[in-house]
Amino acid sequence: MIWEESFFERVFQITRLIPKGRVTSYGAIARALGTTGSSRMVGWAMSVSYAAKPSVPAHRVVNRNGLLTGKHHFGSPDRMKQLLEQEGVQIENDRVKNFKNIFWDPASLAELAE
DNA sequence: ACTTTGACTATAA
DNA sequence: GTTATAGCCAAAG
Structure with missing residues (x-):
């Protein structure tokens, strides 16, 4: 098992x-x-992810509707949106465009990570 | 050890 | 489509 760490560390990974x-x-x-x-704990882990090393791409984590719920925690409300657009993710009205299409299921790689 | 909290989710109206 | 409510788990106070 690689995740003998705390809950936060697992989320970060x-x-x-x-x-x-x-x-x-x-x-x-x-x-x-x-x-x-x-x-909810996952979101909380993100709140402390600023101290995680290496940095955690928390901007790639949204709620299940594709809404940028955590944008307010990026210093500037538009920071998260800009970071996503930088990576080619289209945002409209604080919501990920075509979210269903670009959604990535971590469980698909969780097995490989083991 | 108890209470509060929080970047959520599912269901209901 | 929206808002309201309840359930949820782990960390912080």
Whole structure:
């Protein structure tokens, strides 16, 4: 088992696996960790991800609707949107365009990470 | 050890 | 489409 670390560390590892130009949801990450109901904890982990090393691409994590719920935690409300657009993710009205298409399920790589 | 909280999610109206 | 409510789990106070 590689994840003998705390819950946060596991979240960080999964989050760092998100491919560029893709996004995922908090619930999906939680489910990939085996703690399906702890989706809120995933978001909390992101709140401390600023101290994580290496940096965690928290901007690639949105809620299950593709809404940039955590944008307010990036210093500037538009920071998250800009970071995503930089990676080719189209944002419209604080929502990921074609979210269903670019959604990346961490569980797909969680098996390989083991 | 107890209470509060939080970047969520699912269901209902 | 929206808002409201409840369930959820782990860390912080």
